[in-house]
Structures are given as structure tokens and as C-alpha cells.
Amino acid sequence: MDALTVQPKVVIVGAGIVGCALSDELTARGWTDVTVLEQGPLFATGGSSSHAPGLVFQTNSSKTMTEFASYTVRKYAALTLDGQWCFRQVGGLEVATTAQRLAELNRKHGLAASWGVAGALLDPEQCAVLHPLLDAGQVLGGLHVPTDGLAKAVRAGEAQARRAIERGARFLPHHTVTGIESAGGRVTAVATDRGGFPADVVVSCAGFWGPKIGRMAGLTVPLVPLAHQYARTTPVPALAGHNSEALEASKPILRHQDRDLYYREHGDRIGIGSYAHRPLPVDLDDVAHPSAGAPSMPSMLPFTAADFEQAWADSQELLPALARTKVEEGFNGIFSFTADGFPLMGESPQLRGFWVAEAVWVTHSAGVAKAMAEWLVEGTPRTDVHECDLNRFEPVQLAPSYVHQRSCQNFVEVYDIIHPLQPMEEPRPLRVSPFHARQRELGAYFLEAAGWERPHWYEANAGLAEVASIPGRGAWASRYWSPIAGAEALATRERVAMYDMTPLKRLEVTGPGSLAFLQYLTTNQLDKPVGSVTYTLLLDETGGVRSDLTVARLGPGHGSGERWQVGANGNLDLDWLTRHLPDDGSVQVRDITAGTCCIGLWGPRARDLVQPLTETDFSHQAFGYFKAKQAYLGNVPVTAMRLSYVGELGWELYTTADCGPKLWDTLWAAGQSLDVLAAGRSAFNSLRLEKGYRSWGTDLTAEHNPFEAGLGFAVRMDKGDFLGRQALLGITEETVSRRLVCLLLDDPQAVVMGKEPVYVDGVPAGYVTSAAYGYSIGASLAYAWLPRAAAGPATRVSVEYFGEQLPATITEEPLFDPKMARIRR
Structure with missing residues (x-):
């Protein structure tokens, strides 16, 4: 919290199970100036909690949701109300x-x-x-x-409310909220039909009435x-x-x-x-x-x-x-119901101090309330909540028709067997890159993420798969997969391939204060010459990894100051940077994703393809690894960054969206003599795992620090102060208690999908994050979190997959080209 007193005035809207649980969690942490406003009676308020059947099944494909439910079980099992369970x-x-x-x-x-x-x-x-x-x-x-x-929702709610009241909270029934008041971009009070209530913090726990309360604060609450x-x-x-x-x-x-x-x-x-x-x-x-x-x-x-x-x-x-x-x-x-099935938690991006905890069922109520209280009082929830963060959605995902259609579909699929890669079919397509028409001509098989249509493989490459003899895999891992992906991965290693990287979030940071701003928010040293690109991390106050970024220093900005391009993971990164902008206007952050596009051109023949198209020197000596240059490829102006998420020579080539088709056609035509091909996300995932490259949100989250995740190289403790630095003092890769490790499965056809338990000495000790078949190494691999004591090289473990124990061995990483010779040539 910023600029608040030690004891802020908190108003909670809604005395259902979530509002009651939050009042209990807040007052237990010392925030006792809490007022809970309820439009109905107490405590059978007339909302969802009042009629909820109370079934609490804990197991969920989301670790976060399971943790929420498990805490709910532990807390409510210890509660009674007047001797009743x-x-x-x-x-x-x-x-x-x-x-x-x-x-x-x-x-x-x-x-x-x-x-x-x-x-x-x-x-x-x-x-x-x-x-x-x-x-x-x-x-x-x-x-x-x-x-x-x-769970007896009304009873559990009242039991928690009584504890909060004993600590100083007050509950006021029959108070209908009529407005949210603010000044200077911060909430100041809640207006009701019975008067106003000053507030430093307002939390809407109004359940299905949440969208109505949100509108009073100028906020879209996307639930149905x-x-x-x-x-x-x-x-x-x-x-x-x-x-x-x-x-x-x-x-x-x-x-x-x-x-x-x-x-x-x-x-x-x-x-x-x-x-x-x-x-x-x-x-x-x-x-x-x-x-x-x-x-x-x-x-x-x-x-x-x-x-x-x-x-x-x-x-x-x-x-x-x-x-x-x-x-x-x-x-x-x-x-x-929400468009993705997760709750809505967090602070409004437009109105500071206005928070929501909505679309929360009884099953997860106490866990959500605990995380919200930690977030408010301590600044960071101890459970990773990125799946639930209110600000996770792209603007296109907030369209009322989108929210309605996807939420209804989530109702239909609530008990369906959903594959990890399975997309919703409607409404699609929403967002397409400028290369979409070319990709369709090549028979792209599209899956969807954040509204983007993303090719996973191309039917045009089917002939390559027949020649390559790609091994098969089990029924579950074969869904939303094709052996063509394996052929594309091998061809990338042998030739040159074009990958559509347009859906990755791109932010432009400008202004005279931009260097100091980015230096404070990230872990690596950014004070380098123009043309430098740096891999770095965003941390929270506890040292947890909120995201990983690639930051390119591109030169003068549109006005005064500098211009940077930040490769981010999604809308939460934009929200994080925006929240930390200085008040003096010396820094501006702009989402440029929609107006730009990107082709990842990778493979041993990448330089042979690109050099004849430009007068700019793309040699290794003139254009080193993690460098950026402005250039023309044919008639197309590009920002070229020498990066490679697949472990091969090449560049990320950015241009404006209007020039996107021309960029594709220019590279495609020039690459015909080099056997260029288009390749998709499935091959990309295999290649990046062979190189040990992490995927934020899958391999690591804010629950993990950089040293646990094997990313200590991106932390420069000697560069000066940065957000999260204090929490990292004294931590090294040798002192952490857990590690993200690479596993090789004994059976090359046993491809797992992620989230499977890993057993050490017959006892579950961790879980898989990412997994794939490594076509270049001819083996099935996975990354997993394990206790450091059990994570030594050559340690034998097993992965439980559909009830079967699959033997595996912890191995040194990266598995492919550990000396980085292929990238740096």
C-alpha cells in the first residue's frame, strides 16, 4: 500500500462468505478499522453464499486454486458457531x-x-x-x-464475522451502495442509501452484484x-x-x-x-x-x-x-462465472484503493481471503495469484459479448475433461498477426492464447514428418499435437525456420527517467550502450519472480529522454510497470503489441538468408548476441534483435503491422533456396526446453526466487538498489531449499504434459512444470521443482502419469549445445 496510514479505513462491500472471511483475515493482521456493508440482512444475505450447497472438493489442475481450497478446509474445520460445525x-x-x-x-x-x-x-x-x-x-x-x-457457508461466514467484530470490525446490514467516491485517482469513500463511509481501501466482495459495484468505480468486473x-x-x-x-x-x-x-x-x-x-x-x-x-x-x-x-x-x-x-x-x-474459470482478485488499474475479490465460490473463499489480506497488509500475497489477477485480461477479452460467451461455455464445461492445450472455439478468431493469411495458406493448425491465433504446426511440412520418422506418444499427449511439429524442430536445427512471435507482449518505455525507472524495477544491469539487449527479471518485494523480460535500449525517444522496447509476458507486466510510474511524468509506458509484429528467424542458415537482404552488417563480429540494430530487409524497416529462444543462430525481426505481410514475403522468397520453412509453437516449446529456457507462469511464478529457478545470472546485486533486492540478500543457488531441475525419462515415448507429481524414494516430492519430447536429443524431458537435497545430478526419480510410475533421471542442463556455440556464430 502506498501513502496509507498504518491503520487504514477499510470498507468491504458484501457480507457473504468472502466478505466475512476477508474481515477475519484483515483484523487478524491488525487492520481493525473495517466496515462491512451489506445490502441484505446478516448473515443469510440473499447472495450465492446463502444457498450454496457447500461442497468442497480441493483438487484442481491449478496449484493456486487447490491451495485456496485446502486452506478453506483447514480454517473452516477449526470453526464452530454456538457449538455447531x-x-x-x-x-x-x-x-x-x-x-x-x-x-x-x-x-x-x-x-x-x-x-x-x-x-x-x-x-x-x-x-x-x-x-x-x-x-x-x-x-x-x-x-x-x-x-x-x-462447508456451511452462512454459518462459517458468521463465525468469522464474529471474530472480526471482536477485534473492532463492524457489520452494517441493509446498506445499499450507491456510489464510490474518489479524489486524485484514489478512492475516498463509499456512498450508501444510509450515508457515506470514508475509506482508504474499498474491497468489493459483492459476488454476482460485483459488476454493478465495479461500474461505480469505473471498473469492468468481467463475470456473468x-x-x-x-x-x-x-x-x-x-x-x-x-x-x-x-x-x-x-x-x-x-x-x-x-x-x-x-x-x-x-x-x-x-x-x-x-x-x-x-x-x-x-x-x-x-x-x-x-x-x-x-x-x-x-x-x-x-x-x-x-x-x-x-x-x-x-x-x-x-x-x-x-x-x-x-x-x-x-x-x-x-x-x-468468468471467461477463464478463475476468480477476480486485485486492485483497479484506474482507481487506487479500489479492490475486488469476486467470482469466488465457497470452496476457495477462505484461501482467497487470506491471499487478499496478505496482498493488502503485506503488499504481496504468499500464494501465486497471477491466474486470478483482475488485470490479467487483454482489452479484447473484456468485451461484454466475449465475457458472456466464454463464461457460459465455462458453465457447460465445468465438469468436462479439458486438455491443457484445449482452446475454446468461440469467439474465434479475435486477434491475428499480419502473417495470418500466409499461415493459413501453409495449413497452419491454430490454438489460441490471450485472444491470439497461434500456429502450432503447418500441414505444409507433413512430408518432412514422414521422412524424419518422428516417434509417437500416448493418447493424452497426442491431442493437439502432430509429428509435423517434430519435423519442424529438426528442420530448425538443420536449416532455417520462421516463427511468428507477434503474440508476445511488447511495451515501449520512453522519457528522461526511463533508465532509472527500469533499473529499479528489474534485476539485471541495463545501463549499457544503445543497441544492447538484456534479459532481466521483475521481482516483488519478497524477491519472487513476477516476470522475465528482454529489454532493448534503442536510443532517443519520441520526445526527450530514451526509448526502450520491453518484451513482456502479458498484461500483468504492463499493469505492474504502469503502477510504478513516477508521478512527475518523466516516464511513459505504451503497449505497442497490436501495432507491431515479429518473426523469429532461427537456424544455422539464418544469416545466409538475411544478409543478402540488407546493407547492414549482420556478421557475428558486427552484430553480436543480445544486440539490437535498426535495419532494412529489402523494403521493410525492422528492429532486429539477436536473440534466440530456441538455441540457434538468428534474430527477432520487428516491424510495424502494416509492413508485416511484406516482411514475411521478403523472408520467404529469399529463403526458398535455403529450404526455409514456417514452424509453430509445438516445435518452439521442444527446442526451448532442450536449451533449458524457462517459461514464466509455467516453470516459475512469484512463488519462486531467481536462484531457485536457475536464473541467478540475471541478478546483479552490485548494480544498486532494485525492487526485491533486500529479500535476496544472503540467498544463493547453494543455499536455496528447492530447485528447478531437468529430468530425462527412461521411455522416450512417455511424453508428459506438466503438473504431474515427481516421486523420490517412493514419496511425492515435487511436480513437473514443462515437458516435451526433445527431437534433437531423442529423449523425453521435463522440468520439475524438487527439494534441493533430492535434486542432485543422476538422482533417480519417477513421474506419476495416469497412475503409472515413469522412471526418470535428474540431469545437468542444458541438454543441447551447453557451450552456446550454435547461437554465437
């Missing part, structure tokens, strides 16, 4: 009725092990012992997590309220006498994801939740205000029985005891 650890059971789901549960068991959640794979009979209502004949197997369970069906049966004879009214449940919470269903006990009844129906988006203008005269639960809409018919039939098939019952009651409950 807030969390019942009855366990969670997910069952498979198809071979595909059974394989997915094996993969999910691996995810649980990676993230430290204990679970067990069960056969049908074991599933039926745990949940006797199951028809074992319908089930192929299951995944049991004993620590999962049921969607109705989700929940029903209860009449008494189930088989449950008679099993559960008391106080305890409610004794059997595991149950998921039947093959039919988009889940189940929990309500005494002698069964509650059934369904995602099997059509998306039911809700217009907030149609939701009654939770005030006098309005329904007590405006978030509970009338039950649409026709949408539940198939769900009821499928439920009776899985749980035959339900055939003796009927649906006694049901409702369509409103929940929040």
Missing part, C-alpha cells in the same frame, strides 16, 4: 462411469499428489462401501479424498451471473436413521461428472446439483433487491423442472435408492 470432513468421492473419466481420475490423483492433497484410487466395490447408495455396477472406479467435505439447478428429494428410505439433523451427512460428497452432477446428504434426503442443463444467464436488473418486501433469497430463482428431467433420470441410475423418491423441492441458484 462449520465444516464436516466427510470426504469427497468422484466416480467414473466411462473409460475416459477413469483415466481422468488417475490423472487427477496425480494432481492431488503434486499439490499435497492425499487421495486414493478405488475400485467399484470400494466406492460402494464408502457410499452404499451407489450402484457399483454403474461405476468403473473412483477417486477418494478424505479431507474434502461440506448464471443459474445452476439444485434439488432435494423426498426422504430416502435407505438413509433412515443414518444422519442426525445436526450433523446432516455421514457419507462422502459425491461427483458424477460424466453426467454433470453432484450429490450430498441432507439428513435422510439427497441434494442434487446439476450442470447438465443449458446455460441460464441472469440479468441483474431482473434480480430482486434483498430488502423489505423482496424475497428473502433473491439469488434463488424458480426451479425450471424441464431442465432437470435428464439429471433426475441419470441420478436414479447411479443411485437406485432414489427410484423410491421424487424431487420435493428445487431452485435455480445464481453463481458467478
Whole structure:
């Protein structure tokens, strides 16, 4: 926090489970001047928390979301309210009725092990012992997590609120927020229908009303309220006498994801939740205000029985005891969905002091609140939250139609088996590089990221794959992959290839204060001559790696001062730099991605291709590694940077978007005699892993420091002060407790995908980050986080992949061209 008192005035909007949890976490850290405003009553406020069935399944493909859920379990299990439980650890059971789901549960068991959640794979009979209502004949197997369970959201909320109140917080019901007041770009107060409340910090925890609160602060809160069906049966004879009214449940919470269903006990009844129906988006203008005269639960809409018919039939098939019952009651409950399925956390980029914690379900509520409190009080959350950061989206991803369409699709896919590379199909295409038409002519297979269409391989290169005899791989790793990618990787090593690097974020930094600004925010030495390019890191205050950058010093700016081009990882980097701009206007940061484009030209014949096109000397002596020059290639003005993320001779060639097609055509025509080819992201990923190049957000995040990640070479402790420097004092690669290491799998066809657990001496000790087949080295490789004590070279480990233990060996890196001879020639 900047320029705030030690005890800031905090106003939280919303007393649902998230607002209550945040008030508890903040006051526990000493921020006790907390006011929670609620438009409805306390504590059954009428929002999503009030009707949430409370199922807490911890395991998620996201490490962050699993950590949030696990903290929620630990916290709520220790809470009571007037002697009543807030969390019942009855366990969670997910069952498979198809071979595909059974394989997915094996993969999910691996995810649980990676993230430290204990679970067990069960056969049908074991599933039926745990949940006797199951028809074992319908089930192929299951995944049991004993620590999962049921949360009483309203009860847990009140229990946390009481603790906050004891520390000084106040909760005010029936206060409808009517405005967010500000001055000088900072929030100053919250206006309500009952008066104003001064505030240094405002946190919107308003749930599906969040977009309305956000608009008052000039902020787009990209979520969509969607109705989700929940029903209860009449008494189930088989449950008679099993559960008391106080305890409610004794059997595991149950998921039947093959039919988009889940189940929990309500005494002698069964509650059934369904995602099997059509998306039911809700217009907030149609939701009654939770005030006098309005329904007590405006978030509970009338039950649409026709949408539940198939769900009821499928439920009776899985749980035959339900055939003796009927649906006694049901409702369509409103929940929040986002375009990518993650919560929205963070501070508004336009209004300092206005924060959001929205689209958070009960499952993750305490974990999100803890991270938010750490963020506010300490300046940085201790859990990596880049997947959840409010500012992660590109502007095109904030279009109302985009948010609506993707959020509805996330509802449809909530229980689907989603491959790590699987893109959403609509709305596409959104963003295309200037080379898109040429790529389509070459049969590009596109996947999508941040709205960009990105070629992963080209059908035009199919003939190369037949000659190269690329090895196959398993069914899961074969999805969104082609042996053509292997041929493209080998051809890059042997010839010269063109890679579309346009989707990578590019920022322009200018102004007289730009050097001092960048020097303070990054770890490496940037005070070098014009034409220098530097690989460097962004750190937070704890020394965690927020991002890695390539920074090119290009010369005079448009006005006074200098001009720099920063190769970044995404919108969060733009947000970070913008937040740290000096107030005197001496530095400007501009996103130039859309107006520019880039071709990575790499391979041993790269110089042979480019030199005849220009009068500029591209020799190694005149144009060294990590240098930049302005030049013309034919008729195209380019900024050429001698960088290589694939470990081969070559350049990143930048030009303006209008000249993009001409740049492609110029290089393509000149390269015909050199057997030039276009290559895609799949080959790129294999090549960069052979060289040991890290990918931020996958191989490392803000949870890791540079020395753990093997990036200590990008830190210059002697250059002067920089953000995060104090936290790194005394740390070296020899003193860290964990390391990112390279693994070689024994079986070359055993290609894993990432996030699999790594076992040392039979015990899960870490997890895979990135993985690929190394076509140049003829082996399957992976990178993984492991304890330093277990991360020595030649150490034998195993990777769990769909329930199978794959032997592997820790090896020295990089695996390819360790002396960098191919790049520096």
C-alpha cells in the first residue's frame, strides 16, 4: 500500500462468505478499522453464499486454486458457531462411469499428489462401501479424498464475522451502495442509501452484484451471473436413521461428472446439483433487491423442472435408492462465472484503493481471503495469484459479448475433461498477426492464447514428418499435437525456420527517467550502450519472480529522454510497470503489441538468408548476441534483435503491422533456396526446453526466487538498489531449499504434459512444470521443482502419469549445445 496510514479505513462491500472471511483475515493482521456493508440482512444475505450447497472438493489442475481450497478446509474445520460445525470432513468421492473419466481420475490423483492433497484410487466395490447408495455396477472406479467435505457457508461466514467484530470490525446490514467516491485517482469513500463511509481501501466482495459495484468505480468486473439447478428429494428410505439433523451427512460428497452432477446428504434426503442443463444467464436488473418486501433469497430463482428431467433420470441410475423418491423441492441458484474459470482478485488499474475479490465460490473463499489480506497488509500475497489477477485480461477479452460467451461455455464445461492445450472455439478468431493469411495458406493448425491465433504446426511440412520418422506418444499427449511439429524442430536445427512471435507482449518505455525507472524495477544491469539487449527479471518485494523480460535500449525517444522496447509476458507486466510510474511524468509506458509484429528467424542458415537482404552488417563480429540494430530487409524497416529462444543462430525481426505481410514475403522468397520453412509453437516449446529456457507462469511464478529457478545470472546485486533486492540478500543457488531441475525419462515415448507429481524414494516430492519430447536429443524431458537435497545430478526419480510410475533421471542442463556455440556464430 502506498501513502496509507498504518491503520487504514477499510470498507468491504458484501457480507457473504468472502466478505466475512476477508474481515477475519484483515483484523487478524491488525487492520481493525473495517466496515462491512451489506445490502441484505446478516448473515443469510440473499447472495450465492446463502444457498450454496457447500461442497468442497480441493483438487484442481491449478496449484493456486487447490491451495485456496485446502486452506478453506483447514480454517473452516477449526470453526464452530454456538457449538455447531462449520465444516464436516466427510470426504469427497468422484466416480467414473466411462473409460475416459477413469483415466481422468488417475490423472487427477496425480494432481492431488503434486499439490499435497492425499487421495486414493478405488475400485467399484470400494466406492460402494464408502457410499452404499451407489450402484457399483454403474461405476468403473473412483477417486477418494478424505479431507474434502461440506462447508456451511452462512454459518462459517458468521463465525468469522464474529471474530472480526471482536477485534473492532463492524457489520452494517441493509446498506445499499450507491456510489464510490474518489479524489486524485484514489478512492475516498463509499456512498450508501444510509450515508457515506470514508475509506482508504474499498474491497468489493459483492459476488454476482460485483459488476454493478465495479461500474461505480469505473471498473469492468468481467463475470456473468448464471443459474445452476439444485434439488432435494423426498426422504430416502435407505438413509433412515443414518444422519442426525445436526450433523446432516455421514457419507462422502459425491461427483458424477460424466453426467454433470453432484450429490450430498441432507439428513435422510439427497441434494442434487446439476450442470447438465443449458446455460441460464441472469440479468441483474431482473434480480430482486434483498430488502423489505423482496424475497428473502433473491439469488434463488424458480426451479425450471424441464431442465432437470435428464439429471433426475441419470441420478436414479447411479443411485437406485432414489427410484423410491421424487424431487420435493428445487431452485435455480445464481453463481458467478468468468471467461477463464478463475476468480477476480486485485486492485483497479484506474482507481487506487479500489479492490475486488469476486467470482469466488465457497470452496476457495477462505484461501482467497487470506491471499487478499496478505496482498493488502503485506503488499504481496504468499500464494501465486497471477491466474486470478483482475488485470490479467487483454482489452479484447473484456468485451461484454466475449465475457458472456466464454463464461457460459465455462458453465457447460465445468465438469468436462479439458486438455491443457484445449482452446475454446468461440469467439474465434479475435486477434491475428499480419502473417495470418500466409499461415493459413501453409495449413497452419491454430490454438489460441490471450485472444491470439497461434500456429502450432503447418500441414505444409507433413512430408518432412514422414521422412524424419518422428516417434509417437500416448493418447493424452497426442491431442493437439502432430509429428509435423517434430519435423519442424529438426528442420530448425538443420536449416532455417520462421516463427511468428507477434503474440508476445511488447511495451515501449520512453522519457528522461526511463533508465532509472527500469533499473529499479528489474534485476539485471541495463545501463549499457544503445543497441544492447538484456534479459532481466521483475521481482516483488519478497524477491519472487513476477516476470522475465528482454529489454532493448534503442536510443532517443519520441520526445526527450530514451526509448526502450520491453518484451513482456502479458498484461500483468504492463499493469505492474504502469503502477510504478513516477508521478512527475518523466516516464511513459505504451503497449505497442497490436501495432507491431515479429518473426523469429532461427537456424544455422539464418544469416545466409538475411544478409543478402540488407546493407547492414549482420556478421557475428558486427552484430553480436543480445544486440539490437535498426535495419532494412529489402523494403521493410525492422528492429532486429539477436536473440534466440530456441538455441540457434538468428534474430527477432520487428516491424510495424502494416509492413508485416511484406516482411514475411521478403523472408520467404529469399529463403526458398535455403529450404526455409514456417514452424509453430509445438516445435518452439521442444527446442526451448532442450536449451533449458524457462517459461514464466509455467516453470516459475512469484512463488519462486531467481536462484531457485536457475536464473541467478540475471541478478546483479552490485548494480544498486532494485525492487526485491533486500529479500535476496544472503540467498544463493547453494543455499536455496528447492530447485528447478531437468529430468530425462527412461521411455522416450512417455511424453508428459506438466503438473504431474515427481516421486523420490517412493514419496511425492515435487511436480513437473514443462515437458516435451526433445527431437534433437531423442529423449523425453521435463522440468520439475524438487527439494534441493533430492535434486542432485543422476538422482533417480519417477513421474506419476495416469497412475503409472515413469522412471526418470535428474540431469545437468542444458541438454543441447551447453557451450552456446550454435547461437554465437
